[in-house]
Amino acid sequence: MSLIKALTEKPWEHKGVIGGLDPEGVFDTASEKVALVIFLVIASVIFSMFTVSYYVRMELPDWTPLSEPSQLWINTGLLVISSVLFQWARSTVSAGKQKNIMTAFIGGGVFAILFIAGQLLAWQDLQAAGHYVTSNPANSFFYLLTGLHALHLLGGLWVWSKSSIRLLSGGKTEDLRLSIELCTLYWHFLLIVWLLMFAVLSNT
Amino acid sequence: MAYVPLADQEQELSHPHSWVTKYVWSQDHKVIAIQYGGTAIAVGLVALVLSLLMRMQLGFPESFDLIDPSSYYQSVTMHGMIMVVYLLTALFLGGFGNYLIPLMCGARDMVFPFLNMLSYWVYLLSVLILMASFFVGDGPTGAGWTLYPPQASMAGTPGSDTGLVLMVASLAVFIVAFTMGGLNYVTTVLQARCRGLTMMRLPLTVWGIFVATILGLFAFPALLVAAVMMLFDTLLGTSFFMPAIIESGSPLDYNGGSPILFQHLFWFFGHPEVYIVALPAFGLVSDVLSTHARKNIFGYRMMVWAIIAIGGLSFIVWAHHMYVSGMNPYFGFFFATTTLIIAVPTALKVYNWVLTLWEGDIRLNAPMYFAIGFIFTFIHGGLTGLFLGNVVIDLPLSDTYFVVAHFHMVMGVSPVLVLFAALYHWYPKVTGRMFHEGMAKLHFWCTFLGTYAIYLPMHYLGFLGVPRRYYALGTTDFIPESANDLNTTITIAALFVGASQLLFFINIFWSLRNGKKADPNPWGSASLEWQTPDTPPVHGNWGDELPTVYRWPYDYSVPGAHQDFIPQNTPESEEPTADEVHFDPDQDASKANT
Amino acid sequence: MALAVVIFLLVIGSIIFHFASPWWFTDIAAEWGSIDFTINVTFWVTGFVFISVNLFLAYCVYKFRQKEGHKAVYEPENHKLEVWLSAITALGVVAMLAPGLFVWAQIVTVPEDATEYEVMGQQWQWAYRYPGADGQLGYADTQLVTESNPFGINVEDPRGQDDIVVAGPEMHLPIGQPVKALLRSNDTLHNYTVPQFRVKMDLVPGMISYLWFEPNKIGTYDIMCEELCGIGHFAMRGSVVIDTQADFDDWIAQQATFAETQSMAAPNIAAGRAQFTLCASCHGAQGEGNQALNGPKLAGQSAWYIERQLKYFKEGVRGGEGDTNGQAMVPMARTLADDNAIRNMAAYIASLPSTPAANTVSGDIENGGLIFDRNCAACHLDNGKGTWYTDAPALAGMSDWYFVTQISNFRAGIRGLHENDAYGEQMVGMSTAMSGIEEIEDVAAYINTLR
Numbered sequence A: 001m002s003l004i005k006a007l008t009e010k011p012w013e014h015k016g017v018i019g020g021l022d023p024e025g026v027f028d029t030a031s032e033k034v035a036l037v038i039f040l041v042i043a044s045v046i047f048s049m050f051t052v053s054y055y056v057r058m059e060l061p062d063w064t065p066l067s068e069p070s071q072l073w074i075n076t077g078l079l080v081i082s083s084v085l086f087q088w089a090r091s092t093v094s095a096g097k098q099k100n101i102m103t104a105f106i107g108g109g110v111f112a113i114l115f116i117a118g119q120l121l122a123w124q125d126l127q128a129a130g131h132y133v134t135s136n137p138a139n140s141f142f143y144l145l146t147g148l149h150a151l152h153l154l155g156g157l158w159v160w161s162k163s164s165i166r167l168l169s170g171g172k173t174e175d176l177r178l179s180i181e182l183c184t185l186y187w188h189f190l191l192i193v194w195l196l197m198f199a200v201l202s203n204t
Numbered sequence B: 001m002a003y004v005p006l007a008d009q010e011q012e013l014s015h016p017h018s019w020v021t022k023y024v025w026s027q028d029h030k031v032i033a034i035q036y037g038g039t040a041i042a043v044g045l046v047a048l049v050l051s052l053l054m055r056m057q058l059g060f061p062e063s064f065d066l067i068d069p070s071s072y073y074q075s076v077t078m079h080g081m082i083m084v085v086y087l088l089t090a091l092f093l094g095g096f097g098n099y100l101i102p103l104m105c106g107a108r109d110m111v112f113p114f115l116n117m118l119s120y121w122v123y124l125l126s127v128l129i130l131m132a133s134f135f136v137g138d139g140p141t142g143a144g145w146t147l148y149p150p151q152a153s154m155a156g157t158p159g160s161d162t163g164l165v166l167m168v169a170s171l172a173v174f175i176v177a178f179t180m181g182g183l184n185y186v187t188t189v190l191q192a193r194c195r196g197l198t199m200m201r202l203p204l205t206v207w208g209i210f211v212a213t214i215l216g217l218f219a220f221p222a223l224l225v226a227a228v229m230m231l232f233d234t235l236l237g238t239s240f241f242m243p244a245i246i247e248s249g250s251p252l253d254y255n256g257g258s259p260i261l262f263q264h265l266f267w268f269f270g271h272p273e274v275y276i277v278a279l280p281a282f283g284l285v286s287d288v289l290s291t292h293a294r295k296n297i298f299g300y301r302m303m304v305w306a307i308i309a310i311g312g313l314s315f316i317v318w319a320h321h322m323y324v325s326g327m328n329p330y331f332g333f334f335f336a337t338t339t340l341i342i343a344v345p346t347a348l349k350v351y352n353w354v355l356t357l358w359e360g361d362i363r364l365n366a367p368m369y370f371a372i373g374f375i376f377t378f379i380h381g382g383l384t385g386l387f388l389g390n391v392v393i394d395l396p397l398s399d400t401y402f403v404v405a406h407f408h409m410v411m412g413v414s415p416v417l418v419l420f421a422a423l424y425h426w427y428p429k430v431t432g433r434m435f436h437e438g439m440a441k442l443h444f445w446c447t448f449l450g451t452y453a454i455y456l457p458m459h460y461l462g463f464l465g466v467p468r469r470y471y472a473l474g475t476t477d478f479i480p481e482s483a484n485d486l487n488t489t490i491t492i493a494a495l496f497v498g499a500s501q502l503l504f505f506i507n508i509f510w511s512l513r514n515g516k517k518a519d520p521n522p523w524g525s526a527s528l529e530w531q532t533p534d535t536p537p538v539h540g541n542w543g544d545e546l547p548t549v550y551r552w553p554y555d556y557s558v559p560g561a562h563q564d565f566i567p568q569n570t571p572e573s574e575e576p577t578a579d580e581v582h583f584d585p586d587q588d589a590s591k592a593n594t
Numbered sequence C: 001m002a003l004a005v006v007i008f009l010l011v012i013g014s015i016i017f018h019f020a021s022p023w024w025f026t027d028i029a030a031e032w033g034s035i036d037f038t039i040n041v042t043f044w045v046t047g048f049v050f051i052s053v054n055l056f057l058a059y060c061v062y063k064f065r066q067k068e069g070h071k072a073v074y075e076p077e078n079h080k081l082e083v084w085l086s087a088i089t090a091l092g093v094v095a096m097l098a099p100g101l102f103v104w105a106q107i108v109t110v111p112e113d114a115t116e117y118e119v120m121g122q123q124w125q126w127a128y129r130y131p132g133a134d135g136q137l138g139y140a141d142t143q144l145v146t147e148s149n150p151f152g153i154n155v156e157d158p159r160g161q162d163d164i165v166v167a168g169p170e171m172h173l174p175i176g177q178p179v180k181a182l183l184r185s186n187d188t189l190h191n192y193t194v195p196q197f198r199v200k201m202d203l204v205p206g207m208i209s210y211l212w213f214e215p216n217k218i219g220t221y222d223i224m225c226e227e228l229c230g231i232g233h234f235a236m237r238g239s240v241v242i243d244t245q246a247d248f249d250d251w252i253a254q255q256a257t258f259a260e261t262q263s264m265a266a267p268n269i270a271a272g273r274a275q276f277t278l279c280a281s282c283h284g285a286q287g288e289g290n291q292a293l294n295g296p297k298l299a300g301q302s303a304w305y306i307e308r309q310l311k312y313f314k315e316g317v318r319g320g321e322g323d324t325n326g327q328a329m330v331p332m333a334r335t336l337a338d339d340n341a342i343r344n345m346a347a348y349i350a351s352l353p354s355t356p357a358a359n360t361v362s363g364d365i366e367n368g369g370l371i372f373d374r375n376c377a378a379c380h381l382d383n384g385k386g387t388w389y390t391d392a393p394a395l396a397g398m399s400d401w402y403f404v405t406q407i408s409n410f411r412a413g414i415r416g417l418h419e420n421d422a423y424g425e426q427m428v429g430m431s432t433a434m435s436g437i438e439e440i441e442d443v444a445a446y447i448n449t450l451r
């Protein structure tokens, strides 16, 4: 049912269970997924608020652009690999297969950890070059945004680690299917956020 | 893969066994609702006492010396913040949302009961952090509930270090709690409605809370972002919001930040926030009015659209709080226009409430008194909003008591009247007892007339030009002596109203034991929450089988029906209509198990 | 039933209250009658809505209250009616908004011939700057602010040399001339409001905001700060005097230019010392004070503060009715012939070595400290040394009995309320932070520990 149609229906006119439909879920999917998508929208609002603030603050005279450490390119690669592995895990499960699931799912997480480690290295490079949080608003934003992104990733890793433990201790993939799907969705989201953020940071 | 009702996934429905899991670590939405409500009302009382302290200072500056300038500003700040966020937001969404959404949706519980429980405990934590700020160093922050930098973290503002950090931390924790609760409310409404309950068959209460929750989920992030950057500025010394400034004669180590950026972020949250407390009130009051007028809510569809329209528009009016903030004045054209446009859907809601009464059969009992009182005060407060929204009129009136009068009328009185209407209205369902009608009516008269006596004169202080957030007025050339008499009158009225709230507490506690046993559906209400097999509803709400809904929730005084209301879950056996769809009970039962 | 009647009465009562009330906007003193016009339009539109909708509400409650044998009508919606109502409401909105936007367009376009001046806000004082002969304001920056250059004007900038700087809270403007106020803040947000002018705008640190108006009525008007700026917010006052052009020119001519303030000759301390012999009889040879003669300790006070107080005594701003001790100071101050003599004297006193006065007051130090830190430290600093920035004098080391008298005087309105006392009123408000003589002594006892 289209949204307009749903909202213009005159509820007092028909009685009974409408159209033989089961109108239980507006979305034909697991509630966990609906909740996750809503959460991703919220997270996007947070990131876009920061981005807007970034652009506003950039207009002010004391802004000195920061040259991003090249380490970030390597990190981007790590995160892409991580996302790809998750996607692999996901398609493996949806196909109902067992093979390689360990490699794919656990590998995905490991690459995410590597990504975070890489980000820390990038921070160290910056610190070593004398770019501290307070030196300039561009720096402050850099630390803030990358830190926030890493925090989101850590949150994801927490869920991932719980699922991994279940997987390692012989949990059935079928039970973990939803969890794997949601992790994958989340990882793709964070990859997109990172790519956008990286683009914003390095173009200004 | 639609949502499977909890009852049908035995392993997931956590059955409480001990007292602790039943009443403390409970995952039952009804218990959580009461926990939320109780906590919110308790902090609300703190805020009430603070407001009375402020009023004592303003009304009797000479004779009562209860607070000094520092604690005055702390009181204003904590009063405003607690009332808006920790009382109203928490009570409407955490309290009423939790209690009513699953019942009105015909669900057994929220979709994620554990998250729901967590939401309450995190909320409690945020309240405790907030309260802790009363006991640290120089006490809570006195920066005004708007927390504008740079002043919030500068010397000369009480509580500018620990107090501020605790406030911001508490807000951040609150946002986490809100998000956990909010995900639940939205997902439950979307996914867990019982059979036959289409979105357009939801009571307006659910619509109001649903849209308000979505507003909250989108608006609170802006506050979080502002809070995080503010913390960075205060604790680490970054310059997001902090320009080069001087503190007590010596320059601080900041440069180039933009205080106005903070204000944009704050009000991008702050304006939707005022509708976060208004929309649930709109919803609840619609149901109370309709039930007691024994008439369907007039223009249901328009009411739903108006809620959605107000929700949407509320994201593009924020800068009407910033007409005199020094932002680019050309924004004034845009924001004045959007602000006044919002009056149209709001006006329609008002008209439809009144038209619901038209040709009704109005039972004038206590909840209805409060609901009708709400219409009156809301019209008053909304109309003064139009003064402020019209940018040129805001110039003389901004930051005066006119603004204070406006938002108390529209937020401090109107939703509070709805709160009481709703508390009385649903009291029999929640407790299984009737409240004392006479005492409730007395409470209404004291609150309604008393608050009008507080806030009507306050507008005139604003016209005179009395600024808000003034500890003492001092002497001026334009404010006549008689303004002090106005202030004294207002204070007396406020003390009276404050004291009269005791009636409410006496009533609810007394009735808990001594009230008449309530019928399961004492008001003859058609919506689902009154049709539960037990009163008060037990864990799982619906006994063995989930209800099935056959009609909208406003079938009151339907022509030809033998009762003046038809519950939502009554099949259309009497009086079949043309476009009715036949219902097959066997098929129904099999579907519920998929 | 009762409810219907009460709503009816509330509507009538509100109307009566409105028309009977003496409380309304103060008389306008600038060419912004169009704002008042918009207010009136809005008032009538909303007033009409208020009356009609509420009377209809009362009628419904009365007419359709529950009665035996009465049944509600089933009417889910009436789309036509709703459309009509929306249309009428939209019309009402347009009626209010259209004049509003029209006037706003005037407010955002500053006329070409408007003259500029600058308003500077800081915790919790006002100061002003006029462009001087060249009609241009010199470049200024918060980072350049010092005690002798409170506006932070760049000394290098030639445009700034002739700027007229007014460091006190009173400013003047000529009548009938559109003016654009440039608003700057040194510390936090403030707001420049003169209710008679109808317009207001925030002062935002780090940027320059503005507003414009054309004064059209001679008189003196209060400037209020209407943006919360800390604990002294309510006490941040200034005043604006609207003069004829001639009076304004006279006034401007008397004010120092920036260059003059920067090149003022150093005061003559020796001359001050010579005149101090007269004072020594009461205040002690080293300005250490003499309680028996009610002479407070002077040593340890900054020159700018002594200078101001001496002027106040001389002009009768201090030492008026009720101030028995202060009255004795008036003739003494008058022996100082001119501003220069006062400057010399102040400089001499500021040079005296300060040894703390003896304790004569005892009280609860802890409570006093609490009150002091919460309220007084904002201006007089944590260490009680005071600062030019907030115009607050040193309290640490002063005669405690004098402290008690002064606070009592502020509380009684004996000090600080004279119309020419530009700084004292803040203390009148702040002195209520102490609830009575006991707490005053507590604070005095605490201040005795700050040395």
Ligand code: HEA
Residues within 6 Å of the ligand: B146, B274, B275, B277, B278, B320, B321, B339, B340, B342, B343, B346, B347, B350, B378, B379, B381, B382, B383, B385, B386, B388, B389, B390, B394, B397, B398, B399, B403, B406, B407, B410, B411, B415, C045, C049, C053, C088, C089, C090, C091, C092, C093
């Ligand atoms: C529940 C909360 C709530 C609600 C619903 C509103 C509703 C509105 N508010 Fe209010 N407002 C606040 C809470 C709320 N406000 C708060 C808390 C503040 C101050 C914050 C602070 O600074 O601390 C504030 C401040 C505030 C300002 C800033 C003032 C300033 O600081 O200078 C403005 C300015 O535009 C404004 C406007 C409006 C408008 C136009 C509406 C409209 O939505 C009102 C619409 C309703 C009606 C108009 C009435 C019904 C209509 C009719 C019966 C028919 C109308 C007919 C015609 C128009 C012909 N509000």
Ligand code: HEA
Residues within 6 Å of the ligand: B041, B044, B045, B047, B048, B051, B052, B054, B055, B058, B076, B077, B079, B080, B081, B083, B084, B087, B088, B143, B144, B145, B146, B404, B408, B411, B412, B413, B416, B419, B447, B451, B454, B468, B469, B470, B471, B494, B497, B498, B501, B504
């Ligand atoms: C919902 C919001 C709410 C409510 C209910 C109130 C209630 C009251 N408020 Fe306040 N107020 C604010 C929100 C609210 N306020 C905000 C946001 C500010 C701005 C802060 C700032 O500037 O930073 C403010 C500021 C403010 C000021 C301005 C101070 C200043 O600018 O210097 C004043 C002054 O008189 C005042 C007075 C009062 C009084 C006397 C009451 C009441 O006592 C009046 C009577 C009301 C009732 C009696 C309702 C009682 C019910 C409850 C309190 C709920 C408890 C719950 C249950 C019992 C179920 N409030």
Ligand code: CUA
Residues within 6 Å of the ligand: C121, C124, C189, C190, C191, C225, C226, C227, C228, C229, C230, C232, C233, C234, C236
């Ligand atoms: Cu300056 Cu308020």
Ligand SMILES: [Cu+2]
Residues within 6 Å of the ligand: B270, B271, B274, B317, B318, B320, B321
């Ligand atoms: Cu708003």
